[in-house]
Amino acid sequence: MLEVRNLRAGYGAVEVLRGIDLDVTRGEIVAVLGANGVGKTTLNKVLSGMLPLSEGSVTFEGRSLGGSPITAVDAGLIHVPEGRKIFPNMSVRENLELGSYRRAKPNRAKNLEHVFEVFPRLRERAEQAAGTLSGGEQQMLAIGRGMMAEPKLLILDEPSLGLSPLLVEEMFTLIRRLNAEGLPIMLVEQNVVQSLEIASRAYIVENGEVIMSGTAADIAADPELKRAYLGL
Template sequence: MLKIQDLHAYYGKSHVLRGVNMHVERGEIVSLLGRNGVGRSTLCKAVMGLIPPVGHVQFDDKILSGLQPHEVAHAGIGYVPEDRAIFPGLSVLQNLELGMKRKGLTGDKWTLDKVYEWFPRLKEREHTPAEVLSGGEQQMLSTFRALMGDPQCMLVDEPTEGLAPKIVDDVAAILKQMAADGLAVLLVEQKLSIALDVADRVYIMGDGDIVFEGTPEELQEHPEIRKEWLEV
């Protein structure tokens, strides 16, 4: 289980996260919703150690607070950032190989063969530089690269932004497969349709803190919450 308690984070003097408390269980997809700029991506970066977290972050019995990003990754946390962060000059295959924890080895659940089965287009472009891939292909590459490390928890930040509907469906299917494989999945997503469709539970963030926790069904029963914290 990923457990976050009283988490604060800063950019310089700007206090972005203000005491966030949340948890994600194994085999569960949790969607983190909110308007742009409320701190959702910052939370992922704080968990990964990309910005200094102030507070408690734990996955199972491992304390993540204060670890370097590579140490967080080796503790079992996979991360798909909003900007995808692929290596543009490297091939599709080289990007995937960089996701493996040890050179030449894959995890038990996600192998090159399974990746290519899920998204054959990556197999077709195996030796193509990542920089010439389409947006959807780059998103899939970033997602599968994280899975090649055989994580036990995945942080996935805005995976459907700018993608065609078919690729959005593919992303949703992969998220559900992650949970079926027993991963804890934290999804930061702007599109309510996919966020509510795949989620077991939902958190809404506003002003750097959690303002709602519940199931998608419970959120649907409170249109005033959606209006106050999600609608533009």
């Protein structure tokens, strides 16, 4: 579905991504893993059209996205950003409805009901101001808002960041469930161990480059990964 080739991008004269190649195919959870500051969020911004690429190509379902967030959303590539980016003074329901502003508006009521089935706590808090939710509930809201656009591919940027261990476990269970329902997911995370447990394939990014890629099982067993990320 998603094909990235020789992707280079950055901010002004500072190059952050230095020739990234990666693919996501239908039905997969693909993990993009790396420490803070290696370029993961920059990659997501380029894929969703919020940051221009300086070289290379991004193709989604055989079509160039052209560096436009409108084109990306209309094509069904939906990015749930790091830090949730909800609208705190709007209600939970209003935040969710905004998820279908560009895409899937005719199915808004049906998709809203589906989100409430997946996240019963959001149904309970539908009229509550989003800014008053807990961190875990705000992450549910951010993902639910993404689901409202009927994504063909969902990019999740650090969904476990700032959550308690119990909520992290719940979040990864949810990601597995969404994928089991047929939704391909690109999971961009610092949480290496749990990401590799649910992913089919993975890429390890360091200093703006992919330094390792393969099946999640092979990467999890790689001694270099254990040395670099797990301290073993």
